[in-house]
Amino acid sequence: MMDLRILRELRDLRVLIAHPHDGDGDELVRQLRRIGCDVSHVWPAAAKASERADVVFFLVEHESATQRGFSYDDTSLTRIAVVNAESPLTLRALMDARAHAVIMKPIRPIGILTNLVLARSLQSYEAKLSSKVAKLEETMKSQRLIAKATRIIMAKESISENEAYTLLRRQAMKKRVSMASIADAVTRAEELLEGIRNAP
């Protein structure tokens, strides 16, 4: 059976509408309430309003006119742009906002649910990828530190790479910390000693 998790969660979503209080804004609010979302409508866009939102529908005009009440880098916020022109400046503003979906003005009820679901799905995938990238970066950093610390111990103790690595790991287990932090301590200590040795 297909995954309906995103659909099931629609009624728990807090949706912020950052759009003027006009016919289009009101149509958007009504359709999202029909879908069953918890909707708040704020204009002008305010940073505080987005703190409690899972999804924001925001009006994109040319770059300088687009109101930014929220961060374009927030990976937990689903961003759906509302646009009324396909001019180059609007399109650039759209890309800067890293929107997950777009709806065109005038607002029609059909298409809002589709874009909301697609945007949630893309945002959740994007958030997953970002957290995976952050973890991989962390791992790479640790590996570099461990390699460096291993080399230091090999030189100091005149032992093999395997033996140096085993020493490091034993220390980490004994002190109940990660290998990366032991390796970090070793390299920092080495740098400090270098500094003292080379002091005038």
Next chain:
Amino acid sequence: MQNDTLANNRDAWRVGILFSRSGVMRIPQSEHFFGTALAIEEVNAAGGILGRPVEPIAYDPGSNPAAYRELAERLLIDDGVQIIFGCSTSAERKAVLPSIERWNGLLWYPSLYEGFEYSPNVIYTGAVPNQNSIQLARYLAGRHGSRIFLIGSDYIYPRESNRVMKELVDAAQGEIVGEEYFPLVLADRTFDATLDRLCRIRPDAIFSTLVGEAGIAFYRQYAETKLFAAGIPIASLTMAEGELAEIGGERAVGHITAAPYFSTVATPANRQFSERFRAKFGEGCPISMYAEAAYCQVHLFAQALAACGTTTPQVLAREALGAEFHAPQGVVTIDPDNNHAYVTPRIGIATADCTFRIVHEETEPVKPDPYLVSHDYDQGGFAPSAPGRPGVQDISA
């Protein structure tokens, strides 16, 4: 529908009618047509609306969705009509919707369907799943068990209805023991293999979303099986009195339908409606939810038009939202939140005389919730503005 005296009346309110009198959907849609015709006749007999008669222009799209679109455009563009009473299946409604919105018409749609739609240019007067599927699943689980076999026509309504049914069966810790889909137009004896499988599996009940002639053919063939003899029912949201007459009463006894209306509903409004319907279309003409919803929506239209005096869709729709009609099924109200109707869910068991014995009915109309994704037994539907949970009355004891 021909009426030469009215056709020449330049003051008439011209409205379009798009129901199939031919093709695979001719049974339910002829009933839509009869209900519409009766109500228009009543409105005209009572002096019309603001002194002007209603003049229907009717086309027969022959159960072909592409023809619905073509004929809807003919009504909106060539005939200059803004109001259309029409469509039965979702495929038909979805075919006309872009034209209705583009040419700014107002479609009155009288059939049950699967929900997940809202157009400001449509008023929906049939049931959505929170008004029929939940009640049916609850009834089946309580009376027959939760090993359910799903059989349907292959388009959006059956697949969405089955999605809802699966969820409800899951919630009851039941089991879907089969799921099969068939084209709308069938060859002879199409169901032989399925019926063999059904006899081996022996489910507690079969949930059928086969529509039109396919449904009738299946019920007929099913009557020859030992499952039918053993009283294992077919449950449906679409099989009404007209279909029972076509299947043959004896061959449909015991099957279950969930709908807001059966001809056996005991309300004064239904007695009057039935008398007038029979007087016009004959004693033998079946009366069903299809006729009733179509009848009801013409009266809602007439009330709204009398109040606002224009067929401009936005003005008329605004007037219709929140409007109430004392329909044969009970009070029907158009929900201003979503253009769908509050209707009264009921469960009926087919009897040999091609009517239904009503075994369950809700004590009050249930708010429509067309965008409800997750259905469960405790939920009469999400209703932020409705007062509490709708009451439930079991009258089968």
